Amino acid sequence: MTAVEERPAGDRADSRTPLLSARNLVQEFPVRAAGGVKGGVVHAVSDVSFDIYPGETLGVVGETGSGKSTLARSVIQLPRPKSGVVEFQGKDLMTLGRRELKESRRQMQMVYQDPFGSLNPRWRVTEVVEEPLVGHGWGTTTSRRRRVEELLDLVGLDPSQYAKRRPFELSGGQCQRVAIARAIALEPALIVADEAVSSLDVLIQAQVLNLFEKLRREMNLSYLFIAHDLAMVKQVSDRVAVMYLGQLAEIGPSEAMYRSPLHPYTSALLDSIPRVDPLTGKAHRPVALPGEPPSPIEPPSGCRFRTRCPRAQIKCAEEAPALVEHQPGHRVACHFPLDLPMPEVPKMTGGATLAPGAVPGESAA
Numbered sequence: 046m047t048a049v050e051e052r053p054a055g056d057r058a059d060s061r062t063p064l065l066s067a068r069n070l071v072q073e074f075p076v077r078a079a080g081g082v083k084g085g086v087v088h089a090v091s092d093v094s095f096d097i098y099p100g101e102t103l104g105v106v107g108e109t110g111s112g113k114s115t116l117a118r119s120v121i122q123l124p125r126p127k128s129g130v131v132e133f134q135g136k137d138l139m140t141l142g143r144r145e146l147k148e149s150r151r152q153m154q155m156v157y158q159d160p161f162g163s164l165n166p167r168w169r170v171t172e173v174v175e176e177p178l179v180g181h182g183w184g185t186t187t188s189r190r191r192r193v194e195e196l197l198d199l200v201g202l203d204p205s206q207y208a209k210r211r212p213f214e215l216s217g218g219q220c221q222r223v224a225i226a227r228a229i230a231l232e233p234a235l236i237v238a239d240e241a242v243s244s245l246d247v248l249i250q251a252q253v254l255n256l257f258e259k260l261r262r263e264m265n266l267s268y269l270f271i272a273h274d275l276a277m278v279k280q281v282s283d284r285v286a287v288m289y290l291g292q293l294a295e296i297g298p299s300e301a302m303y304r305s306p307l308h309p310y311t312s313a314l315l316d317s318i319p320r321v322d323p324l325t326g327k328a329h330r331p332v333a334l335p336g337e338p339p340s341p342i343e344p345p346s347g348c349r350f351r352t353r354c355p356r357a358q359i360k361c362a363e364e365a366p367a368l369v370e371h372q373p374g375h376r377v378a379c380h381f382p383l384d385l386p387m388p389e390v391p392k393m394t395g396g397a398t399l400a401p402g403a404v405p406g407e408s409a410a
């Protein structure tokens with residue numbers, strides 16, 4: 046796949062120069078077979094390219110195991126990807142030494158799914174939030190304490206009530222607010238939120254999402270926002286990237302992706318969530334995605350989704366589709382995307398010669 050040039054969506058993104066450009070990212074993990082013998086590799090992220098613009102939220106969705114977290118961690122170089130380029134604020138992170146990378150990491154912070162697990166249980170809230178400031182030699186003890194109070198205020202926690210508490214004395218939502226205060230302490234440009242609200246109940250989720258949005262406006266933050274919940278991703282994202290088995294299936298402006306998805310996988314993901322049609326008011330009955338994702342150790346040839354795709358053709362097994370722009374800023378990696386009529390070509394009928402995975406029989410759309 047060639048490098049892509051993307052466009053910011055909507056009027057939130059305030060610049061045409063990306064804050065972050067990831068190109069052809071690859072991350073693989075060796076697997077050990079029984080007895081510790083070296084086995085194959087997990088192709089967790091394969092040739093993924095995307096941009097994030099200042100002030101923009103890019104949502105990433107996909108089934109479990111599709112490589113979302115690995116992608117997020119590759120971006121912040123934890124660990125460094127196997128290959129590719131990550132350019133952040135004009136610097137190629139892949140070539141930076143440890144000291145320079147630490148400086149760049151100030152500007153990119155992660156918020157994790159488990160709010161309790163991500164905080165040191167022995168520390169008080171003040172110490173948790175102050176720690177990155179200390180680590181980067183920020184200010185004096187007095188100015189740091191003042192900054193911690195400001196940060197707690199900013200995330201909606203009254204310092205006089207919460208500063209001295211320990212994580213076990215907080216609710217999940219409060220813990221996540223502390224984690225966010227810590228993440229924004231050094232005024233980063235990018236927050237990588239990996240399922241950051243998934244473990245919270247719905248009401249608290251909405252409050253934390255509002256907090257993210259407030260911080261985006263006030264600090265011109267960008268987000269790489271990872272979640273399973275498509276409805277939530279749509280709500281917070283300017284653009285959405287759909288991952289399947291380590292690759293981008295589709296990326297585009299949030300509204301367009303949900304209104305008229307181009308990839309059969311995106312369409313199937315949307316069909317799998319309960320929702321109400323905004324035009325007719327009719328409830329949509331969710332349809333489960335067929336089958337299971339194939340093993341990322343031996344992904345299918347050609348298009349990785351073809352073993353579950355109702356539109357799969359012979360070509361899909363033979364040739365990997367490139368991520369191609371179909372609408373402005375809306376790219377899809379599919380030989381037979383949903384905005385084009387199905388051509389009259391021989392259909393795939395069985396998996397024997399097209400392993401791994403069986404191909405959905407004659408169910409082409």
Ligand SMILES: Nc1ncnc2c1ncn2[C@@H]1O[C@H](COP(=O)(O)OP(=O)(O)OP(=O)(O)O)[C@@H](O)[C@H]1O
Nearest residue numbers: 074087089107108109110111112113114115116341
């Ligand atoms: N350190 C590792 N060693 C070996 N395999 C790994 C490692 N980390 C991730 N994987 C594998 O890489 C693939 C992608 O995993 P990843 O956690 O990135 O997916 P995900 O989309 O974030 O899933 P989830 O939504 O469940 O968090 C999976 O097959 C996973 O088992």
